[in-house]
Each structure stands twice: as structure tokens, then as C-alpha cells.
Amino acid sequence: LANSQAMCTSFKTELLNGIHAFGTSVVRAGTGADTFKAALFVTTASLGAGTTAYSSTNEVTNGSGTGYTAGGATVTNATAPTSSGTTAYWTPSASLQWTSFTSAAAFDAVLIYNSTQSNKAVSVHTFGSQSITAGTFTLTMPTNDSSNALLRIA
């Protein structure tokens, strides 16, 4: 046997579960999972690694009707983070869907953010530019495993 340098896999999963706090600014109201939301953004937005929190600037709006609500949709979170091999991962447990929706402009990104923690940003996922007219936009999630999950820490 020999020692091997590594970031512990259990720690990666625990990061996703909010167990560790290296800073002093974390205030948690309880032990339940936070509420995460998903918001769509138009192609002219500039979301990315530098995004720190949800903002309605450049968020998709309704070209007609009320199919999209500012702030987006609540992410279904019925599957706790887990790990396989040395990778910790998490994926929403259901698709995101907006119905009877008309987008005022084309959109190509979804921001996942934590509405419990002051709307802090989690991740930005881009896709091919889309527009919706009086229709349904469904965003289905990748397989929840160590190779494909929506969020992975390896």
C-alpha cells in the first residue's frame, strides 16, 4: 500500500450537500435541501463562469401570453447527490418544461441558481438557439451518472 494524493470523493459529495464551510459567510436556515430554479436567457446575454447570481437582465420574456414567469421554473430535486468512482454528481430528477409559451426573442442558455441562498448562481448550460411560439419548451436532463450528470466534481 502507498499513500496517494487526492481530493476525497466523500468531500466532493459533501460539497454538493453543503456540509463544509471554509468561509464564514454561510448561513443556513435548516437541514433541508435548498430550492433551485432554472431560468432561460436570450442569445445576446453573456452568462458564464463569471455569473454570480440570477438577474432578470436578458432573461427570456413573453412575446405573447404568460407562459414564462420571470425567475424561471423550480428544479425538481428528488435525488440526492452521490458519487461513483472518484466523481460526485447531481442531476435534477425531472425535466424542465414551459407550456403555452411564446418567447419574445431566441434563447440559448439556462441558468441554474439557488433561490434559497439569495439566488446565487450554480451553473450555466448552453444549447442551440431556440424560439417558441405558443408552444412547449421541454429541457430534458442528462443521465444521472458520473459521466453525464448535470453537475459533476471529479
Added chain:
Amino acid sequence: MSTTQPKFDDASMQWIPPALLVDAVVDGQARQLSVGGLECVVGGHENDDEWVSWIEYRQGESVVHRSVRMHLKKGLLAEGAAASFA
């Protein structure tokens, strides 16, 4: 889901169109149109990142209904490494 919206069937991987009426926007106004009077076009694409299928109803040159099914194939990977003291 409303019966005036196309439904994507995961088993057959095909769109099931509404039987009679479809939700539409014409000249900025929401309304329901008879599917019989519209051209229905289905398309999509696939690459390493996504699989997309869409259905459109067209009235002349105008798209009066468009629904999209977007599947994200892969999420984001953050790689964590522990520094060595060596």
C-alpha cells in the same frame, strides 16, 4: 398538458399532434387554429451536446406554433485536485 399542444412521446420518440386545434400566435394575438388548415413540419438535430426535436405549424410563411424538445446529453464537470507539498 393541454390538448391543443403537441405532445412528445418518449417511447416512440415522435410528436403526437393535437387532434383538432393547436395553440397559435397570429399577428401577436394568441388563438387556437384548426390543424387541418396549417402545414405541420417536424425537424431536429443531434450533436455531441444535445438532441433536439421540434414541431412547427405554419400558416403560409408564418410560423404560428413551435414546440421544442431539447435533451442535454452531458452536464458540466469541475475537476478538483489536491496540491502536493512535495
